[in-house]
Amino acid sequence: MTELPxxxxxxxxxxxxLEQDGLQMYRNFAQKSKxxxxxxxxxxxxxxEMQHMELLRKVYGKCGIKEVEEIVAKSKDEPVRQRFKTIFQQAGEEAHKRTEANPSDTEAMRVAMEFEKRGYDLYNEAQQKAKGDIERTAFKHLTLMEKHHxxxxQETFEYLNDTGNWFMKNEGWMFEGG
Incomplete structure (x- = not known):
């Protein structure tokens, strides 16, 4: 694990x-995803990641707690299941047409999960080290967001790797046999 400054x-x-690296990584993965x-x-x-960078810039700029709380409030903090369904709907018919996982997409998911775990660990430690309300609020929020990511x-990885079983497990879809 990387040690915090x-x-x-x-x-x-x-x-x-870290957030800048994540932004570049996710843009690259999105561009290459099949x-x-x-x-x-x-x-x-x-x-x-861009919202996280905005929050961190506010903390670095030593703004007030109200500004930090405003950014936290406007940040996406919907339940993971709801966010998954929203993305699924946005993907539209293409999501329904999938037949098998693309190895490069599933590997990208693995790399991304490791990245988010690392971010979670770092932000959790930063939250513990924080002495002021501004830093503590920001890092608490970032810890939660990394967990949600x-x-x-993980949910997307499971969907990409075994779509049929994912639907049975999560949506209760059953196929009737003749």
């Missing part, structure tokens, strides 16, 4: 770089 200013700079559902998932995560990626 000592000062809060350096932690925020480090976190900003699956409409995977593409929409990565595009949504890229948008979230991981869960969304």
């Amino acid at each position: 000592e000062t809060m200013e350096d932690i925020v700079k480090f976190a900003l770089q 699956d409409a559902f995977g593409k929409k998932t990565f595009e949504g995560l890229a948008e979230d 991981y869960e969304l990626l």
Whole structure:
């Protein structure tokens, strides 16, 4: 595990770089994805990374707690299951036409899950080190968001790898035999 810098200013700079790396990674994965559902998932995560960077810039700029709370409030914090369904609907018919997982998409999901786990661990530690309400609020929110990202990626990974069983498990879909 990567060790956090000592000062809060350096932690925020480090976190900003982490989010920038995530933004580039998700844009790259979205561009290369052969699956409409995977593409929409990565595009949504890229948008979230931009929101995270905005939040961290506010913390770094030493703004007030109200500004940080406003960013947290407007941030996407819908339940993972709802977000998954929203992405599924956005992917439209292409999501229904899938036949098998593309190895590059599933590998991208694995890499992304590791990235989100690392982010979760780092933000959780930063939250523990935070001395002020602004930092604590921001890192608590980022910890929760990284957890939600991981869960969304895990759900998407399961869907991409075994669509039929995913539908039976999550939607209760059963096929009738003759």
